[in-house]
Amino acid sequence: MLHRKVIIAIADGIGDRPIAELDDKTPLEYADTPNLDRVASAGINGMMDPIAPGIPVGTDMGHLILFGYEPQDYPGRGPIEALGVGMEVQPGDIVLRCNYATVDSSGIVLDRRAGRIREGTDRIAETISGIEIDGVTFYLKSATEHRAVLVLRGTGLSDRIGDSDPKAPNDGSPYHKVKPLDDSDEAKRTAAVLNRFLQEAHRLLSRHPVNEARVQRGEKPANFILTRGVGRMTELTPISERLNIRGSCIAGESTVLGVAKLAGFKPVTDSRMTANMDTDIELKAELALRELADCDLVLVHMKAPDLKGHDNEPLEKAKAVELFDRLVGLLLRDMPEDAYLALAADHSTPCEVGEHSGEPVPIAICGPGIRKDRVLHYNECDGGYGGLGRLSGMDFVRTLHDLMGRVKKKGN
Amino acid sequence: MLHRKVIIAIADGIGDRPIAELDDKTPLEYADTPNLDRVASAGINGMMDPIAPGIPVGTDMGHLILFGYEPQDYPGRGPIEALGVGMEVQPGDIVLRCNYATVDSSGIVLDRRAGRIREGTDRIAETISGIEIDGVTFYLKSATEHRAVLVLRGTGLSDRIGDSDPKAPNDGSPYHKVKPLDDSDEAKRTAAVLNRFLQEAHRLLSRHPVNEARVQRGEKPANFILTRGVGRMTELTPISERLNIRGSCIAGESTVLGVAKLAGFKPVTDSRMTANMDTDIELKAELALRELADCDLVLVHMKAPDLKGHDNEPLEKAKAVELFDRLVGLLLRDMPEDAYLALAADHSTPCEVGEHSGEPVPIAICGPGIRKDRVLHYNECDGGYGGLGRLSGMDFVRTLHDLMGRVKKKGN
Incomplete structure (x- = not known):
């Protein structure tokens, strides 16, 4: 079996709605994102509902799914914290x-x-x-x-x-x-x-x-x-064990790190990862790439877009998106050729709502042998025209595990 | 009720990935396939996951689903053989x-x-x-x-x-x-x-x-x-009985013929169907059309694309695809006007993997009253822009059974 590695770059709460003050664009459409668009152009795109269309999820549930669990595995917020x-x-x-x-x-x-x-x-x-x-x-x-x-x-x-x-x-x-x-x-x-x-x-x-x-x-x-x-606290087999892989998670937020531990991923954090706009993206990118040398699957998380959505600050959210774009640029620069880079989010946090909504988030995967589609931009509209179609979070994550060569065949 | 007939032409393992040696095209994109493209242009297209995105299936499971069963009906390889x-x-x-x-x-x-x-x-x-x-x-x-x-x-x-x-x-x-x-x-x-x-x-x-x-x-x-x-061996109601239809399957491979028998379809084989590149496509087309005269649903199977995927021979796989294209051309030439022709596969077998992967396969249906979409080519990229969207195998096959007028109404 061909085994490959994956980095998933997660922009917490990045999904939004068109906003008048941003010329009727979403913060993600408004922001200058050459690196996110490079991933979209070189890769396959789609829209992801963490659980199903119209179901808003918390950061804990959204990440539980991005790490590879199913909603029914959710042990409650307490154990994760x-x-x-x-x-x-x-x-x-x-x-x-x-x-x-x-x-x-x-x-x-x-x-x-x-x-x-x-x-x-x-x-x-x-x-x-x-x-x-x-x-x-x-x-x-x-x-x-x-x-x-x-x-x-x-x-x-x-x-x-x-x-x-x-x-x-x-x-x-x-x-x-x-x-x-x-x-x-x-x-x-x-x-x-x-x-x-x-x-x-x-x-x-x-x-x-x-x-x-x-x-x-x-x-x-x-x-x-x-x-x-x-x-x-439930008896859950760690995802790392289920897939027989080594995983790692770079994050500044304790909730995300808690899910990482539950999933059997190595939690990697540092006080310079502030879970806000002043987070150290150079450090995050460096650690993500360093962890990838020893691991099969690395999740690197950025909190800022979600915070700005909760605070209803569209322009600030666009800036947070540009910060995420720079992080992705650093990853792209030094990604090994035989590994995949995926863009994802745990949920949408529309500024005008100030809370998580059940709208889907754009997803993109680039890397070796990927079935490139015609999408050129990473955002909430273009994602709908991608080759992945509209997927649940479980289907999206399983797609990545399959590209890694880690999903068991059914039948013979 | 309007009852119509269907031929499903199955190219085993046809789904692949872009390959450098084929100008970054998949074998299916690279091959010359005027007949497959005729079906795509005249029909409705989509992408199919045999079970769900990212789940690879064996030939037995893939065909179990194409014949109309669900994954949980799988009796194991032994009984099928x-x-x-x-x-x-x-x-x-x-x-x-x-x-x-x-x-x-x-x-x-x-x-x-x-x-x-x-x-x-x-x-x-x-x-x-x-x-x-x-x-x-x-x-x-x-x-x-x-x-x-x-x-x-x-x-x-x-x-x-x-x-x-x-x-x-x-x-x-x-x-x-x-x-x-x-x-x-x-x-x-x-x-x-x-x-x-x-x-x-x-x-x-x-x-x-x-x-x-x-x-x-x-x-x-x-x-x-x-x-x-x-x-x-489980107690399974044959699909032919469930739908009250007569079915037939033209194949050279014993696994496919085994699933056909399980499903209550007439197995039709001949030593000239070699399950390889030298298989007799004229005979297959002739038998498929002859069986359709007496049957409601005919599956005609070609093994060669899967073999070439397992052997990591992209150019040979493109040739196997062209053989499949000629088979479809022979079917198109003599299809009755009031019957549907569907193109499908049991799974992807990307050359670079040399094994089945969980990536979806393109599907197409042409025939009377079909809701034609804008897709012009039958391949892994264009299928994603089709009117059927992204379907599970069960949903795709049920769509065909419904076009045949064989799915019971729910409610009244």
Whole structure:
């Protein structure tokens, strides 16, 4: 079998809509993208729906699919975040995303982000991580700023529970008591032990030295843990194992790195990859090409286009696209001749929506023996005239795995 | 209901990739194909994935789908080969492909093909076919050269067993003892009786007159049976019965003829159909048109493009395509006016891969009332711009059955 290598360059949320202020072009059409167009011209193009037409996906789900899983493999955001921040998680663990928050004595949430606390969160986590209640051990790890991840490990647990996070923007809502979402004993038990843990954490945090110092400085104490994004870690065969390949992922964002670990890909990151406009694309390109020497499949991720879509900044989004174009130019310059370069995105984030939409994203593949089509530009319109047609994310990724010579034949 | 007839002309493995030595064209683009282009120009075109994008299929699976089955109907290669060589098989039978081989007294495989034995294999099969062990009857039938098919008939049998064929190219490996592949009593029993049969066959073949004569002539004796490709014959409703049609298949290859029998199609073959470049296309065209007089659906198969893809011979593959073009020209000349002619393939076999790939194949349909599109050429690029779009094999074949007026309305 002919085995070949692939780099997938992922522009998070790149898909958009025509915008009046950009002469009725999408940010991708408006931007100057000679390198993306080189890939389109030399390659085969199409449009990709991560799951199916009209279904918006989160960054975690979008990447789960780009790494080679199917939507039903999704373990929930919690487990992915846990892996992303370097926690060890086991099948069966219940995992939640958390915010350190400030609540008053009656439980009203005064600040969902505890004044965007930056310092001392590791000491806070240390104090309460490892607590055991009724046979369930709680592990807490702090992430960036006010964020943290909570793992519940024990028997008889369920992910069918609600959030303690009211998610309202500090409007005087109290935190929620965690409720079971079904009638099972497991859901009831999980909600009960988690509520006991949250109370115990509140008691310990209220008198924690980090918080006492904050209050003295007039800052908001991190005296409560708001939970959301619950998931149950599933038993998933890593994609690297399924395909018998070595994979690597270059990214600055913990969610993407979390999916990479789940998939058995080597997570490669650096503080110079900022998940924003000031990310170091030279470093990303260099690492992607270096990883490709040892690996079969490398994903290199850029977050900026998504951020500018969420912020409804079309011109800034076009600039983010040009940054992605330069990254792709660096890759093209030094790609090995017998490897494929693919362009993809996890989803669309139209500026006027400010959120992910279910519109498809353009895809392109260039490399040895590719069935070149007539498309000359990489964008949301031209992609519709490409030789790949309109594919689901699973079909697109399997197409790449097939070009790599890694998909088993059905029949004989 | 308007009932119409269809001929599907199948070019095995015709799909390929652009090749430098063919001016960066695929063999199909490079070849002179006025007749294929006539069908494309007069008809509607598209690209077909036998199962789904990026999934390579074997010839057996590819044809199973072209005859109208779904991938999950696949009974394994064994049963298809049995039907192809004219054995009678029943639902529940366990069927294996075999090689006559030469082993030494310690079980080392000296030649996986017993010196490509050609003569006397029917007498060998006669000697050991019909043996009964523990309520299981073994039927063996010789096919071309060193090939044979073995049927196990009895109760409590399973297809979850391994091969006795080590498949290594005569590198000093011993034959394998057949192992059960799961813990079921059925798998254990099947492996046990098959091992006893193989030993008994070895004992009988070692002193068989055909082999004694071979040894005297300095040739390798066919003293062992290597098994592989196990399958369990399933209870499948023939496609002809499902659609209430009469079908026929013109082919030189036993695998395709086996699928035809499974589907309830009349197998039509002749020694002048060689499954290679010297196949008699006049005869194929004549028989296809003659069969169409009595049938509703005729499949006519040409093997040569696949062979040239496996051998990585692009120019020869282009010649095989031109042979297919001439066959289609003969069909076009005498097609009844009210019948459809469809062009299809079972899978791609890119020369540079030398194996089946998961890339789609071009399809075209011309005939009465067809929704003509703007495509002028039958090839891997133009097909992507056709009115059929990108279809699965099941969708393509159902489209033909619908043009025949044979698909039941859903709802009322």
